[in-house]
Amino acid sequence: xxxxxxxxxxxxxxxxxxxxxxxxxxxxxxxxxxxxxxxxxxxxxxxxxxxxxxxxxxxxxxxxxxxxxxxxxxxxxxxxxxxxxxxxxxxxxxxxxxxxxxxxxxxxxxxxxxxxxxxxxxxxxxxxxxxxxxxxxxxxxxxxxxxxxxxxxxxxxxxxxxxxxxxxxxxxxxxxxxxxxxxxxxxxxxxxxxxxxxxxxxxxxxxxxxxxxxx
Numbered sequence: 282x283x284x285x286x287x288x289x290x291x292x293x294x295x296x297x298x299x300x301x302x303x304x305x306x307x308x309x310x311x312x313x314x315x316x317x318x319x320x321x322x323x324x325x326x327x328x329x330x331x332x333x334x335x336x337x338x339x340x341x342x343x344x345x346x347x348x349x350x351x352x353x354x355x356x357x358x359x360x361x362x363x364x365x366x367x368x369x370x371x372x373x374x375x376x377x378x379x380x381x382x383x384x385x386x387x388x389x390x391x392x393x394x395x396x397x398x399x400x401x402x403x404x405x406x407x408x409x410x411x412x413x414x415x416x417x418x419x420x421x422x423x424x425x426x427x428x429x430x431x432x433x434x435x436x437x438x439x440x441x442x443x444x445x446x447x448x449x450x451x452x453x454x455x456x457x458x459x460x461x462x463x464x465x466x467x468x469x470x471x472x473x474x475x476x477x478x479x480x481x482x483x484x485x486x487x488x489x490x491x492x493x494x495x496x
Contacts, residue, residue, distance in 0.1 A: 283386050284365060286349050287318040288411060288447040288467035289495070290488050293353075294339075296324050298475035302335050308480045309339055313346040315484025317474070318467070321368055323353035336362035349388055356382050366390070368413060371398060380408045392449075394427035395434075396441060403443045413469060414438045416450020417460055420471075436463035454486055461494030 292312050299305040309320055320343050324332050336350070336358055343350040349365035352358050356379055359367045366388030369379055376391050383389070389409045393399050394416070402412055416429050429450065430438070439446045445466035452460055453473045460468060468491055477483035 283388060283410065284349060286388060286410070288445055288465075288469075289318045289491050290316055290484060291319040291321065291413075291447050291449075291467055291469035292317040292474055292484070293321045293323050293449070293469055293471045295471050295475050296322075296331075296335060297326050298472055302331070302338070305335060306338055306342065308475055310342055311480035312474050312484040313342060313348060315481040316488030317348065317484050319349050319351060321351040321353055321469075322364075323471075325353075329355065329358060332358050333361055336364060340364065351388060351390065359383065359387070366410070368392070376402075376405055376409050390447075393438060393442075394430060396437060399438050399441045403441070409444065411466070412438070412442050412444050412446040413449050414442070414446050414465065415448055415469075417448050417463075418451025418456070420451040432459060432463050435460065435465065439463055439465050454483070454490060457487055457490040458494050461491060467491060 296305040299308045322336055340350055351366050351368050352364045353368050354373050356367055367379055368390040370392040379389050390411045390413055391402055391409045392413045414435055417435050419429050435448050447467045447469045448460050448465040449469035452468050452470050474480050474483045
């Protein structure tokens with residue numbers, strides 16, 4: 282049975298931005314205390330052994346908080362670490378292949394950046410569990426990202442999606458309320474927490490802004 286999940290505050294944990302393995306654990310722990318509801322590990326600059334070591338050390342933290350641990354792209358790391366699922370992009374392994382390999386209980390998210398991709402995702406049925414839509418704004422965090430969709434583009438994708446949809450891309454505390462007007466299920470952030478002087482406080486402030494905007 283797939284675990285219940287809440288996309289309200291989706292932390293994309295970048296260990297380079299955090300400052301390494303130990304610092305990433307500190308950021309994740311603090312963010313969970315502040316109200317993060319999902320943790321995704323995304324470490325494109327790291328080799329797989331380092332990814333796996335960090336994923337295995339993150340899992341006790343997320344399990345204690347009853348929050349899913351998602352691995353970006355790499356199904357082998359998700360399987361080896363015992364993570365709760367994966368997030369795949371348009372150029373990664375197809376979602377149906379991820380489902381075949383991970384089984385019926387894993388959480389699978391899929392990135393979309395335009396309406397055509399939302400329509401294609403809608404045809405996947407229960408192969409996937411949620412969408413990540415964006416980038417909403419330009420962001421230096423992901424250099425191969427598509428052109429920004431803006432808040433209006435995000436709103437259109439959220440309205441069209443049959444799945445809960447989390448917004449991502451350039452989201453910070455100062456624009457969180459504006460993004461929530463597009464009615465996503467939540468906000469995914471990277472530098473807003475990973476680079477914050479106080480990750481717990483940053484997460485708590487974001488969670489408060491999200492909660493105020495949710496119906």
